[in-house]
Amino acid sequence: xxxxxxxxxxxxxxxxCINAALARANDICAAKNAxxxxxxxxxxxxxxxxxxxxxxxxLQAQLSELFNKPIAPPTVYRAIEFLLELGLIHRIxxxxxxxxxxxxxxxxxNLFMICTQCGSVAEMTHNTINGLLQxxxxxxxxxxxSQSLELSGLCPQCFDHAExxxxx
Amino acid sequence: xxxxxxxxxxxxxxxxCINAALARANDICAAKNAxxxxxxxxxxxxxxxxxxxxxxxxLQAQLSELFNKPIAPPTVYRAIEFLLELGLIHRIxxxxxxxxxxxxxxxxxNLFMICTQCGSVAEMTHNTINGLLQxxxxxxxxxxxSQSLELSGLCPQCFDHAExxxxx
DNA sequence: GTGTAAAAAGATATATTATAACATTTTAGG
DNA sequence: CCTAAAATGTTATAATATATCTTTTTACAC
Ligand SMILES: [Zn+2]
Ligand SMILES: [Zn+2]
Ligand SMILES: [Zn+2]
Ligand SMILES: [Zn+2]
Numbered sequence: 367x368x369x370x371x372x373x374x375x376x377x378x379x380x381x382x383c384i385n386a387a388l389a390r391a392n393d394i395c396a397a398k399n400a401x402x403x404x405x406x407x408x409x410x411x412x413x414x415x416x417x418x419x420x421x422x423x424x425l426q427a428q429l430s431e432l433f434n435k436p437i438a439p440p441t442v443y444r445a446i447e448f449l450l451e452l453g454l455i456h457r458i459x460x461x462x463x464x465x466x467x468x469x470x471x472x473x474x475x476n477l478f479m480i481c482t483q484c485g486s487v488a489e490m491t492h493n494t495i496n497g498l499l500q501x502x503x504x505x506x507x508x509x510x511x512s513q514s515l516e517l518s519g520l521c522p523q524c525f526d527h528a529e530x531x532x533x534x
Numbered sequence: 535x536x537x538x539x540x541x542x543x544x545x546x547x548x549x550x551c552i553n554a555a556l557a558r559a560n561d562i563c564a565a566k567n568a569x570x571x572x573x574x575x576x577x578x579x580x581x582x583x584x585x586x587x588x589x590x591x592x593l594q595a596q597l598s599e600l601f602n603k604p605i606a607p608p609t610v611y612r613a614i615e616f617l618l619e620l621g622l623i624h625r626i627x628x629x630x631x632x633x634x635x636x637x638x639x640x641x642x643x644n645l646f647m648i649c650t651q652c653g654s655v656a657e658m659t660h661n662t663i664n665g666l667l668q669x670x671x672x673x674x675x676x677x678x679x680s681q682s683l684e685l686s687g688l689c690p691q692c693f694d695h696a697e698x699x700x701x702x
Numbered sequence: 703g704t705g706t707a708a709a710a711a712g713a714t715a716t717a718t719t720a721t722a723a724c725a726t727t728t729t730a731g732g
Numbered sequence: 733c734c735t736a737a738a739a740t741g742t743t744a745t746a747a748t749a750t751a752t753c754t755t756t757t758t759a760c761a762c
Contacts (some may be wrong), residue, residue: 371676371682372674374594375674401709401758403709403710421748422747423747438714439750440713440749441752443710444711459684462719479678481619481685483678488676495663495666495670498663498666502663505535507543507689507690508685509693510689511686512686513683513685514627514628515667515681515682515684515685516627517671517676517681518679518681519678519682520677522674571729571740605741608721608722608740608741609739609740611737612740613722616739
């Protein structure tokens with residue numbers, strides 16, 4: 367099992383998350399002969415500014431501010447598409463939003479823990495679960511190609527906060 | 535493990551699926567003192583006309599034809615909302631579409647096998663997977679409230695068809 | 703360095719999915 | 733019947749995503 371849930375749910379030196387993500391992105395671009403342009407890097411940075419998923423139009427607004435000029439939706443969606451294809455970010459379907467992938471190199475299972483309170487998203491890879499999904503698919507003669515596993519609930523902080531205010 | 539994948543992926547007497555779904559719906563409405571109105575039943579029927587998910591605007595078009603008058607989006611979304619709340623249908627996030635639930639009474643895991651070729655959707659409940667998701671969440675101190683597990687791939691028929699045409 | 707083709711980004715319009723707000727009709731129960 | 737609540741109708745609009753065509757930037761051959 368591989369997860370970034372500790373990082374997501376606890377105070378930490380987040381600049382290291384950002385730097386690591388950008389370094390990985392540059393490596394992957396180099397390896398695949400893909401271009402990390404200004405717009406694409408800006409979108410990736412924005413998606414790593416927190417461990418929360420951002421929608422395309424949130425990205426648009428932040429990009430426009432960043433570049434001090436209006437940015438149109440296609441620009442944002444193109445960057446998103448590029449980053450998705452390289453596996454650098456994921457789409458969170460239940461939120462119509464996007465988040466940086468913490469381990470874009472490893473085989474991973476697209477398993478996310480989404481806090482409905484604060485919006486934080488942790489990613490997890492779980493080989494046993496993947497294996498079970500694969501074998502369940504096989505039993506049904508279903509040829510599994512990809513998966514989207516989204517868990518919604520409360521992150522530790524939000525849960526603690528809810529408990530505390532219950533006791534008022 | 536509980537699944538309707540056999541029914542979804544093989545020829546069968548589908549009128550029984552429809553009738554069973556409507557009977558279950560009426561039972562649940564009676565039990566919960568909810569009203570199964572004309573519009574709601576029509577939407578449920580449409581979602582059971584095949585084992586494929588339908589989008590809100592596909593439903594709208596079919597409803598308009600059925601009732602021979604224009605049906606506005608809010609009407610469709612209200613029916614969808616009602617049916618979702620009773621657990622009679624599910625939203626498939628990766629498709630922005632909706633499908634009838636084959637076992638609305640049982641605890642179920644919102645695990646779907648979606649054929650990217652023909653659009654068929656089978657639902658599955660898998661206690662071991664649910665247990666693992668729960669314990670993985672606990673390890674991360676994540677309070678799991680709900681889940682959306684969507685597997686994409688090829689159903690048996692579409693896989694066979696693809697294989698056959700590969701051999702041309 | 704200049705020319706060239708491919709890639710990326712800009713610009714405009716529009717498609718698709720979903721909701722807000724308020725008016726009217728239908729329904730259940732007294 | 734009367735009434736209040738529930739459901740539906742109506743209109744407008746928000747939120748998300750894509751199509752199409754033009755212009756700019758980039759890589760790289762010469
Ligand atoms: Zn961080
Ligand atoms: Zn939280
Ligand atoms: Zn059937
Ligand atoms: Zn199929």
